[in-house]
Amino acid sequence: MSRAPLSRACAALLRRDLVLAWRQRGDIALPVLYALIVATLFPFALGPDLALLQRIAGGVVLLTVLLAMLLALDGLFRGDLEDGSLEQLVLSPQPLAPMLGMKILAHWLTTALPLIVIAPLLASLLHLPAAAMPALLLALLLATPLVSLLGAVLVALTAGTRRSGMLLALMLLPLCVPVMIFAAGALAAAQQGLPWTAPIAWLGAALALAVVLAPLACAAALRIALDA
Amino acid sequence: MSRAPLSRACAALLRRDLVLAWRQRGDIALPVLYALIVATLFPFALGPDLALLQRIAGGVVLLTVLLAMLLALDGLFRGDLEDGSLEQLVLSPQPLAPMLGMKILAHWLTTALPLIVIAPLLASLLHLPAAAMPALLLALLLATPLVSLLGAVLVALTAGTRRSGMLLALMLLPLCVPVMIFAAGALAAAQQGLPWTAPIAWLGAALALAVVLAPLACAAALRIALDA
Amino acid sequence: MSTWIPLWLHRLGSPPTFYAFAGRLRPWAIGLALLLGIVALYGGLVLAPPDRYQGDDYRIIFIHVPSAWMSLFIYAVMGVASFVALVWRIKLAEVVAMESAPVGAAFTFITLATGSLWGERMWGTWWTWDARLTSELVLLFLYLGVIGLYHAFEDRRQGARAAGFLAIVGVVNVPIVHFSVKWWNTLHQGSTVNLFGQSHIAGDMLWPLLTMMLATKCYYVASLCGRARADLLALEGGKDWVRRIAAGEAR
Amino acid sequence: MTATAPATPLLEARALRFHRQDEPVFGPLDFRLHAGELTLIEGDNGSGKTTLMRLLTGLLRTEHGELLWRGEPLRHERCAGEVVFLGHQLGLKAELSPRENLRVAIGLYGRREGPDIDAALARVGLAGYGDEAVRRLSAGQKKRAALARLLLVPAVLWLLDEPYANLDRTGIELVNRLLEAHVAAGGAALVTSHGAVSFHGGAPQRIRMHG
Amino acid sequence: MTATAPATPLLEARALRFHRQDEPVFGPLDFRLHAGELTLIEGDNGSGKTTLMRLLTGLLRTEHGELLWRGEPLRHERCAGEVVFLGHQLGLKAELSPRENLRVAIGLYGRREGPDIDAALARVGLAGYGDEAVRRLSAGQKKRAALARLLLVPAVLWLLDEPYANLDRTGIELVNRLLEAHVAAGGAALVTSHGAVSFHGGAPQRIRMHG
Amino acid sequence: MSGLRDFLAMGGYAAYVWPAYAVFFLVLAADWLAPALRRRRLLRELRGRIARQEARERRGTDASTSLPPAT
Numbered sequence A, B: 001m002s003r004a005p006l007s008r009a010c011a012a013l014l015r016r017d018l019v020l021a022w023r024q025r026g027d028i029a030l031p032v033l034y035a036l037i038v039a040t041l042f043p044f045a046l047g048p049d050l051a052l053l054q055r056i057a058g059g060v061v062l063l064t065v066l067l068a069m070l071l072a073l074d075g076l077f078r079g080d081l082e083d084g085s086l087e088q089l090v091l092s093p094q095p096l097a098p099m100l101g102m103k104i105l106a107h108w109l110t111t112a113l114p115l116i117v118i119a120p121l122l123a124s125l126l127h128l129p130a131a132a133m134p135a136l137l138l139a140l141l142l143a144t145p146l147v148s149l150l151g152a153v154l155v156a157l158t159a160g161t162r163r164s165g166m167l168l169a170l171m172l173l174p175l176c177v178p179v180m181i182f183a184a185g186a187l188a189a190a191q192q193g194l195p196w197t198a199p200i201a202w203l204g205a206a207l208a209l210a211v212v213l214a215p216l217a218c219a220a221a222l223r224i225a226l227d228a
Numbered sequence C: 001m002s003t004w005i006p007l008w009l010h011r012l013g014s015p016p017t018f019y020a021f022a023g024r025l026r027p028w029a030i031g032l033a034l035l036l037g038i039v040a041l042y043g044g045l046v047l048a049p050p051d052r053y054q055g056d057d058y059r060i061i062f063i064h065v066p067s068a069w070m071s072l073f074i075y076a077v078m079g080v081a082s083f084v085a086l087v088w089r090i091k092l093a094e095v096v097a098m099e100s101a102p103v104g105a106a107f108t109f110i111t112l113a114t115g116s117l118w119g120e121r122m123w124g125t126w127w128t129w130d131a132r133l134t135s136e137l138v139l140l141f142l143y144l145g146v147i148g149l150y151h152a153f154e155d156r157r158q159g160a161r162a163a164g165f166l167a168i169v170g171v172v173n174v175p176i177v178h179f180s181v182k183w184w185n186t187l188h189q190g191s192t193v194n195l196f197g198q199s200h201i202a203g204d205m206l207w208p209l210l211t212m213m214l215a216t217k218c219y220y221v222a223s224l225c226g227r228a229r230a231d232l233l234a235l236e237g238g239k240d241w242v243r244r245i246a247a248g249e250a251r
Numbered sequence D, E: 001m002t003a004t005a006p007a008t009p010l011l012e013a014r015a016l017r018f019h020r021q022d023e024p025v026f027g028p029l030d031f032r033l034h035a036g037e038l039t040l041i042e043g044d045n046g047s048g049k050t051t052l053m054r055l056l057t058g059l060l061r062t063e064h065g066e067l068l069w070r071g072e073p074l075r076h077e078r079c080a081g082e083v084v085f086l087g088h089q090l091g092l093k094a095e096l097s098p099r100e101n102l103r104v105a106i107g108l109y110g111r112r113e114g115p116d117i118d119a120a121l122a123r124v125g126l127a128g129y130g131d132e133a134v135r136r137l138s139a140g141q142k143k144r145a146a147l148a149r150l151l152l153v154p155a156v157l158w159l160l161d162e163p164y165a166n167l168d169r170t171g172i173e174l175v176n177r178l179l180e181a182h183v184a185a186g187g188a189a190l191v192t193s194h195g196a197v198s199f200h201g202g203a204p205q206r207i208r209m210h211g
Numbered sequence F: 001m002s003g004l005r006d007f008l009a010m011g012g013y014a015a016y017v018w019p020a021y022a023v024f025f026l027v028l029a030a031d032w033l034a035p036a037l038r039r040r041r042l043l044r045e046l047r048g049r050i051a052r053q054e055a056r057e058r059r060g061t062d063a064s065t066s067l068p069p070a071t
C-alpha cells in the first residue's frame, strides 16, 4: 500500500483537467469564439471609422479577453460539484490548496492561454498599432492569471449556493476594476509612446501575492461551501 | 380522465419556467450584471474621454445587450436536458412547437426584458444623447426576440452534442451580424437626427417571420438531438 | 471592572438576552436619532446661511457627508464583526456583521444618489469615472455581494461564514475610498472636515454636520437592533424561546 | 381507463433489434403487451433495458424490426398521452417543490380522475414534504415524488425503468401496490428491475434481454 | 491493512445528532466500529442515512455529540486517505473512461498493493469497457466503475451509500464479496442499503435510524 | 408665507436639494420597515414549520397506515 505523493496527485489532477478540456474542446473554444465575435461585431456596431477603431482597439481587446475569461470562470467547479468529483477531491489525503491551484492552472491554460494567443489577431482586426502589441501581451499575461486566481476564490465562495451566477458577477466587478485600470494604463501609455513598466510592475506584484494566497483562500472558501 | 388542453399546457409550462427563473433569480440577474460590468469597465478600458464615449455609446450598449443574451442562450435547454424534464416534455401529448415557443418566451422574458429595462441606464452611463434613446429601445425590443428565437433553433440543434459551446457560437455569429447591422444602423441614424424607421421595419419583418417558423424548426431540431 | 465587562458581554452574547436587550435599546436609539436629526436639519436647512459660491445647493452636504461617513464606518464594523465571527464562531458577531450590510448599503446608495444630484449641479455631470466615485460604487457592490452571498446559502450560518469571508477581503476598499482624493487627483473635493485639526468649514455649517453625523450613528444602532432581532428569530427558529414568541404573536 | 379490444395488443414488438453504430445492443425481441398486463424486463447491467425503454417511448428511432401501438406502427403522435415514462433521470426540477412539479405534469399530460395532488403525495408517503424543494429531498423521497406522477396523469401504459432503486421496503411495497392497482384497472406496465417485484395479480410476463 | 489495537475502535459516535436549521434530522446515535467489522445503516427513505455518511466523512460539521476516529475527535486531516466514500453521486467524470477515472483516483488516494486497474475492472465485470466514456455506460455499469475504486485505493474504512442500487444480481453478489474480502483483510465498512446485503462473515452490526 | 416659499425654492436649487433629501428619507424609511416585515414573515413561516413538524411526528407514529391497501 502506498500513499500518493503530492507531486503525483498534482500531476494526475492537472492531467485529468487537461484531458477533460480536450475532450470537450468545443467548450474551450467558446471564449475564444466569443472574443472573435466581439471583435468582429464591433466595427459593425460603431461604423467603419478607422481612426476611432484604432483609438479604442487596445481597450476593447483587453476588455474582451477579460470578459471572455469571466464567461468561463463560472464553470470552474460546477462540473466537479455536480458529479461528486469535488467531494472525492476534498476527501482525498492531499492538501486541498495545491490541488485547487492545479485546477486553477488547468483552467487558465485552457481558457486564458488560447485567448492570449489570439489576442494579436483581435488587435489587428481592430487596427491596434503594432508598437502597442508587446504591452498588450504582457498586460494580458499578467492580468489573466490574476483574474483566474481571484475569480476562483469567488467561485469557490458561491459554489455551495443556488444563485451563483449573479453573485459571482457582483463580486467580480470590484475585482476587475483595478486589474483593468492597471492593464489599460499600461496599454494607453504604450500607445502614446510613454514608458509603461510601472503599471505592469504593479500587476506583477499583485499576481505574485495572489499565486500564494488565492489557493489557500480558495480552499477555505470551498470547505465552507461544501458544509451543507 | 381528461386530456390537457393546449392552452392549459402552455400556461403550465410558462409558469413553471417563470417560477424557476424567479427561484434562481440570481441567474436571471447574471446577464444584467454582466452588461453593467461591461458598461462600467468600458470607460476604464478607453480612458474617460467624454466625446469618445458618447460617440460609441449606442453601439456598445447594443453589443453588450446582445452578448449578454447570447450568454444566457446556452442554458435554454441545458437544465431540462440534464434532469430529464425535456424527455417528459417531448413525450407529453402536446404539440412540441408551441411548447417550445413558451420556453423561448419565458427565456426572453427573463433574460432580454431585464436587459432592455436597464439599457437606458447603461446608455446614460456611457453618455448616450437622450435623443437616440427611443431608437435604441425600439431596436432592442425587436432585435432581442429575434436573437432569442433564432438562437433557440441553434441551441436545439446542438443540444445533443458534446461540443455545444463552440458550435453554437460559430453558428450564432453569422446570425448576429445582420441583426447588429440593422439595429446599429437605426441607432446611428437616430444619433445623427436622420429618419430611422427603415432598418427598424426590416427588423420587425424578420421578427414576424421568426415567430412563426422558429418554434417549428426548434421542435424538429430537438427531436433529432434527443435520438441518441 | 475587569471581570464584569467580559461577564456582561458573555451574557449579552446569548441570543435570547441580546434579543431582549436590543428590544429595549431600539426605541431609545431611534428617539435620539430623530431628535438629533431634527435639530441638525433645522440648523442646516434654516439657520445656516447660503454658501458664498454654491448658494443653497451646498445644503446637500448635511446628508451626503454623514451618509458617506456611515458607509465607510459600517463597513469597518462589518469587517471586524466578520473577523470575530470567523475566528471565534460567535453567533452574535455573525448577526451583527450580516445585518450591518443592508444598512451600510442603504447609506452607500444615499451617498451615491445625493452625490450625483450634487455633481449634476457642481460638475455639470452626474457621473464621472474618477477614483472616489468609482471606489464608492465598488463599495456598494461589495455590500450587495455580502448581502447576496449571505442569503444565497440555505444554511444561514454557513452563509454568514462565506459572506464574512468576502467582507474581510473587501476591507481593502475602505482606505481606498477614503484616501482616493489624496492618492489620485479627482474631481471630488478633498477633506474639509478634520475632527482633530482645523476644519475648513464655517462653524454654523459644521455643527449641523456633526449633529447629523451623530444622528446617523444612532439610526444605525437602532436599525441594527431591529434587524438583529429579526435575524435571531430566523437563526434560532428551532429553539424554545423563539417558538414561544411565535406562538405568542399568533394570538 | 380506455378499453381496448382484447384482440389487438396495446404494444407489440416484432423482431425488434437495436444497433448503436452498427454494434448490436440487443438481439431480436418479440413480445406483446395487452391492456391489463404487466411485463417485466430482466437482464444484466448493460443488457439494454434502458435502451429498450427509450425505444418504446419513441425517443429513439426503431430501425430494425417493428414496433406496433394498437396494431399500427408506433409513432409519437399516436401514443402521445397514453404512455408515461419514468427513467433513471426522474424529470423533476430540483428547485420546484413536488407539488409544483406535479402541477406541471398535470398541465402537460392532463389529469386522470382519482386522487388530487395532496392525496397522491400522501399515497407515496410524502405528506408534509409537498412544499419542500425537490433538491432538499433524500434520494428515495425524490423517487417517490416521481412516482406520484403515475397516480395523477391519465396513461394506459407505464414504462418504469428501475422504479425500485433507492426505495426502502415500504417504498417497494408501494410500487408493487401501484402496479397492481393500475393493471387491475385495465392499464398495462413494462417494468425493469433487478428483483424487487412481488406481484399479486397473476404471474407477470417476462422479457429476458440477452437470452 | 493497518493494524489497530483492538481496544480503540476505528470510529466511534457518542450521542451524535444532526440538525438542519435547528430541525433535527436524526436523533442521538451511539455506535462503535472496529477494524474487521461491517455495520449496516438501516432506515426508511429520508431517515438521514446519507446525512450520517456525509457527517462521517467530515464534509458536514459535527455540532452535537462526538465523533471519534481512533479515539480522537474526527477531523479531516486525521482520517484522510483512510476513508473512502461512495455516495449517490459516483464522482466519475462522464467524459473520461473508467480507466482514466480510476487513474485519477489512484493519483489522489494512492494505490493499495493488489490488483491493477485492468484486474479491478475485470473483477467488477467491466472488462472490455475500460476505454468507453463513462457517459456511454448503463446505470449499473457506472456503479461498477465506481466500485472498482474500492479495489484500488488503500483505505481502511469504506463508507458506501446504497452500493446495491442499480446493480443486477451478479452485481449485488459482487458487492457482498468485496465487503467480505475487505473485512476479512482487517478493513471496516459502513453500508446503507434497503435489504440486499447477504454477508457470510458473521452477523453485521446494525444501526437503525429513527429506530 | 414667502419665507416658506423661499425655503422651498432653495435659492433656485430645489430640483437638486429636495430630491436628495427625499432619497435620504425614503431609503432610510425602507431600511427601517424591512426588518418589521421580515419579522412578520418569519414568524408566519415558523408557525407553519411547527405545524408541519407536528404532522410529520404524527405520521411517524402510525407509518403503517400510510401504506396503500394490498389487493
Ligand code: HEM
Pocket: C061, C064, C065, C068, C069, C072, C111, C112, C113, C114, C115, C116, C118, C119, C120, C122, C123, C126, C127, C132, C133, C136, C137, C177, C178, C179, C188, C189, C190, C191, C192, C193, C194
Ligand atoms: C456620485 C458622486 C459622489 C460620491 C460617490 C461621493 C462620495 C463621497 C464619499 C465616499 C465621501 C466620504 C469620504 C471620506 O469620509 O473619506 C464624500 C465626502 C464628501 N463629498 Fe462627496 N461624493 C460625490 C459627489 C460630491 C459632490 C458633487 C460634492 C460637492 C461638490 C461632494 C462633496 C463632498 C464633501 C464636501 C465631502 C466631505 C469631505 C470630507 O470632509 O472628508 N461630493 N463624498
Ligand SMILES: Nc1ncnc2c1ncn2[C@@H]1O[C@H](COP(=O)(O)OP(=O)(O)OP(=O)(O)O)[C@@H](O)[C@H]1O
Pocket: A228, D135, D136, D137, D138, D139, D140, D141, D166, D168, E020, E025, E043, E044, E045, E046, E047, E048, E049, E050, E051, E052
Ligand atoms: N440538502 C438538503 N437540505 C435540506 N434538507 C435535506 C437535504 N438533504 C436531505 N435533506 C433532508 O434530510 C432528511 C434526511 O435525508 P437523507 O438524504 O440523509 O436521507 P436518507 O436516509 O439517505 O434517505 P434515502 O434512503 O432516501 O436515500 C430528509 O428528510 C431530507 O428531506
Ligand SMILES: Nc1ncnc2c1ncn2[C@@H]1O[C@H](COP(=O)(O)OP(=O)(O)OP(=O)(O)O)[C@@H](O)[C@H]1O
Pocket: B228, D020, D025, D043, D044, D045, D046, D047, D048, D049, D050, D051, D052, E135, E136, E137, E138, E139, E140, E141, E166, E168
Ligand atoms: N448514450 C450511449 N451511447 C453509447 N452506448 C450506450 C449509451 N447508453 C448505453 N450504452 C450502451 O448500451 C448498452 C445498454 O445500455 P442500457 O443503459 O440500455 O443498459 P441497461 O440494461 O439499462 O443496464 P442497467 O441495468 O445497468 O441500467 C450498454 O452496453 C451501454 O454501454
Ligand SMILES: [Mg+2]
Pocket: D049, D050, D051, D088, D161, E138, E139, E140
Ligand atoms: Mg438502465
Ligand SMILES: [Mg+2]
Pocket: D138, D139, D140, E049, E050, E051, E088, E161
Ligand atoms: Mg440516501
